[in-house]
Amino acid sequence: MASCLLMSCNRLPVVYNLSEMNYIFLNQDSAQVSFPSAYEGKIVVMSFIYTHCPDICPLTTNNMQRLQDTLSMDGIKDVQFVTLTFDPNRDTPHVLKEYAAIRGINFKDWDFLSGSKANTDSVLYSIDVRYFPGDSSYTKDGQLIYYITHIDKSVLIDQNGKVRGTYGGSQLDFGRIVEDIKSLE
Amino acid sequence: MLMLLFVSSFTFQISASGHRRQVSGIMVEKAYVRTAAKGMTSAAYFKTVNNSDTADTLYDVKADFTDMAMLHETFRDNGMVGMKEVDFVAVPARDSIEFKPGGYHVMLMNVKEALKTGMNVELELLFKHGGTIKVDAIVKE
Numbered sequence: 001m002a003s004c005l006l007m008s009c010n011r012l013p014v015v016y017n018l019s020e021m022n023y024i025f026l027n028q029d030s031a032q033v034s035f036p037s038a039y040e041g042k043i044v045v046m047s048f049i050y051t052h053c054p055d056i057c058p059l060t061t062n063n064m065q066r067l068q069d070t071l072s073m074d075g076i077k078d079v080q081f082v083t084l085t086f087d088p089n090r091d092t093p094h095v096l097k098e099y100a101a102i103r104g105i106n107f108k109d110w111d112f113l114s115g116s117k118a119n120t121d122s123v124l125y126s127i128d129v130r131y132f133p134g135d136s137s138y139t140k141d142g143q144l145i146y147y148i149t150h151i152d153k154s155v156l157i158d159q160n161g162k163v164r165g166t167y168g169g170s171q172l173d174f175g176r177i178v179e180d181i182k183s184l185e
Numbered sequence: 186m187l188m189l190l191f192v193s194s195f196t197f198q199i200s201a202s203g204h205r206r207q208v209s210g211i212m213v214e215k216a217y218v219r220t221a222a223k224g225m226t227s228a229a230y231f232k233t234v235n236n237s238d239t240a241d242t243l244y245d246v247k248a249d250f251t252d253m254a255m256l257h258e259t260f261r262d263n264g265m266v267g268m269k270e271v272d273f274v275a276v277p278a279r280d281s282i283e284f285k286p287g288g289y290h291v292m293l294m295n296v297k298e299a300l301k302t303g304m305n306v307e308l309e310l311l312f313k314h315g316g317t318i319k320v321d322a323i324v325k326e
Binding site: 051052053054055056058059062095098099101102103130134135137139140145147148149150151152153170 | 219220221222223225226227228252253255257259261264265266267268269270286287290292293294295299300301326
């Protein structure tokens with residue numbers, strides 16, 4: 001108990017420790033972002049999408065927008081939103097920016113990250129976010145369109161790069177994540 | 186007089202702000218399409234109500250505002266989500282089928298122009314018995 005008081009223990013246990021990693025991504029403005037150190041000192045809500053996903057991923061993004069609005073109304077500041085793509089092959093920074101912009105997303109506290117497959121997989125696998133190729137189709141002119149089967153998840157990262165909670169993406173427990181964010185402030 | 190009333194109940198088209206169409210006992214309502222930037226992927230959702238005594242089948246969708254439209258279904262399995270193409274969706278007699286997020290949807294690939302909130306687009310739904318039903322869908326997130 002005494003050690004807990006001295007160390008400012010949080011009620012949320014550490015689920016994954018990302019503080020030792022350092023992977024470079026590009027955000028929607030093609031600026032380099034070192035993950036997770038770029039967000040040190042901030043609470044981070046991280047979600048995972050790919051822009052060719054028509055159904056689930058827009059739900060996840062919409063949930064993140066709603067969460068951002070809720071936190072703002074509750075006066076909770078300094079929460080960074082990060083969205084990482086499963087599909088850096090197609091989801092370039094420009095594509096991610098268009099995906100977000102048409103949804104009216106404010107990039108002030110929200111980065112959409114795209115990186116190499118190796119860096120992407122390193123981050124995803126470290127937090128048990130799995131994905132694999134799913135069904136595919138061909139357009140009339142023979143272009144291959146593939147879909148991705150992926151986990152439906154978002155994570156809460158504390159100010160020191162430690163994951164403190166996992167939640168749904170398209171099915172988000174707003175009450176729980178807001179309470180958990182408040183406990184990290 | 187009675188015959189006229191009988192025919193009209195099954196073949197008239199209702200157009201209330203373009204959001205509801207009924208042809209041959211099949212009614213399509215609450216149609217909407219997700220926002221999407223030009224060249225990207227969107228999805229269409231709607232409710233199909235079968236007011237007839239005959240089951241029907243939705244087997245295709247056409248959308249001029251996009252390169253390809255396909256019937257799809259989202260599935261969930263042990264925390265993973267994915268989607269698969271479906272060849273058709275049956276609409277039982279005196280019943281309804283809803284295309285909604287997380288379930289059946291029309292996948293719209295490579296939209297030709299940006300779909301912005303508030304725009305209206307047209308879908309053509311092809312039914313085995315009901316024929317082609319044109320529906321106005323509103324764009325929203």
